[in-house]
Amino acid sequence: MHGYANPARFLKIARWFTMPLLVGGLIVTAAALIWGWMSSPPDRLMGDSVKILFVHLPAAWLGMGGWTAIAIASLVELVWRHPLAAISARAVAVPGAVFAFLCLASGSIWGRPTWGTWWVWDGRLTSMLVLLFLYLGYIALTNALAREGSSSRIAAIFGLVGAINVPIINRSVVWWNSLHQPPSITMGNSAIDPVYLYPLLACVLGFSLLFGGVVFARMRAILADAQAEARLRRKAQKAELAQATPGDA
Amino acid sequence: MTDSATKGLKPKHQRLVLLSLALVALIGAGLLAAWALRNQASYFYLPSEIISEAPAPDQGVRLGGMVEMGSIAEQPDGTTIRFIVEDGTAEVPVSFTGIAPALFVEGSGVVAEGKMGADGVFVADNLLAKHDENYMPKELEGMTREQVRQQVKATLE
Numbered sequence: 001m002h003g004y005a006n007p008a009r010f011l012k013i014a015r016w017f018t019m020p021l022l023v024g025g026l027i028v029t030a031a032a033l034i035w036g037w038m039s040s041p042p043d044r045l046m047g048d049s050v051k052i053l054f055v056h057l058p059a060a061w062l063g064m065g066g067w068t069a070i071a072i073a074s075l076v077e078l079v080w081r082h083p084l085a086a087i088s089a090r091a092v093a094v095p096g097a098v099f100a101f102l103c104l105a106s107g108s109i110w111g112r113p114t115w116g117t118w119w120v121w122d123g124r125l126t127s128m129l130v131l132l133f134l135y136l137g138y139i140a141l142t143n144a145l146a147r148e149g150s151s152s153r154i155a156a157i158f159g160l161v162g163a164i165n166v167p168i169i170n171r172s173v174v175w176w177n178s179l180h181q182p183p184s185i186t187m188g189n190s191a192i193d194p195v196y197l198y199p200l201l202a203c204v205l206g207f208s209l210l211f212g213g214v215v216f217a218r219m220r221a222i223l224a225d226a227q228a229e230a231r232l233r234r235k236a237q238k239a240e241l242a243q244a245t246p247g248d249a
Numbered sequence: 250m251t252d253s254a255t256k257g258l259k260p261k262h263q264r265l266v267l268l269s270l271a272l273v274a275l276i277g278a279g280l281l282a283a284w285a286l287r288n289q290a291s292y293f294y295l296p297s298e299i300i301s302e303a304p305a306p307d308q309g310v311r312l313g314g315m316v317e318m319g320s321i322a323e324q325p326d327g328t329t330i331r332f333i334v335e336d337g338t339a340e341v342p343v344s345f346t347g348i349a350p351a352l353f354v355e356g357s358g359v360v361a362e363g364k365m366g367a368d369g370v371f372v373a374d375n376l377l378a379k380h381d382e383n384y385m386p387k388e389l390e391g392m393t394r395e396q397v398r399q400q401v402k403a404t405l406e
Binding site: 040041042043044045046050053075078079080081113114115116117120121122123160161164167168171175176177178179181182183184191192193195196 | 261264265268272275276278279283286287290291292293294295313349350351352353354357358360375376377378379380381382383384385386387
């Protein structure tokens, strides 16, 4: 893994991956959504609103997957001090927050016609909202640390502590009575009819590719930012030196 | 951890051990908290819970369970319905006046917000429909897995 610790080598790979992931993600997502929305019949009870599932479930998975990735990157940063770990965690936070928000928004729109309410404070909805707030706090913290040039270790600890929320979201509908239904897809089992399941999995793939593309693009941007700053700092130092010893210039 | 125990460890491994211990403690704390919340964090009471630990007459509670088959009865005033919520072991009669959500049907889940009446009838002032985890088109409703497979195959051929 330390082979990719060198940002130059990583950038070479990232440059190659970013566009295919973004373009591929857009194409797969668009195709999967059209497939799902056009081909699948109305649900026996929910009618056409079942089609919100094609956005809601991938967004929920990626929202939770994003924080899992932040937790793993934080562990790698704290233990192995891998130079790219903090950068990848920072890069994941923004798309993760977007997907968590998308999950909450689509779920709310879906809840109105099916449950009869936009929002309830049950275990699943509340813990997912907590995840969105954790993302926002994490983004604010990492931005502040980067601005001050401080160590990102405190953010890594935040990332690890916040990870306790992910299994709580996952188990909330099993541990506690909730308005949200129990999981439809568990290890190798699905309560979702194949006419919905296959387009749904295609949507998950498309959204995941997009997520990956955005993460690579953001990692490159963060690295470029750091590089530009270092260059400016060197320039300023050189200028200072030149002023201090006019004869040498 | 004694000095002799840590001396042999590389800093990297020392950090890994410390962090693992911290994570185990954190997960333990989280699980304990979730365990302690197991009653309070529930969104509603099941009929058996409401019968065994009856709430105070004027206390607002939520009752959740399945709407018993054939139990929905419209009252003469035209806006009130009565039905029975059950959880397999106990059942509670519910009365509700107002517009029920579209997914409120017999044999499906419901969450009723309201108060327990003195006569044992739960008076709901709001109904929420609870969907189950199954997603299925109308045409395939009530079929077994094998029948669905054959139906899909027949459509494709």
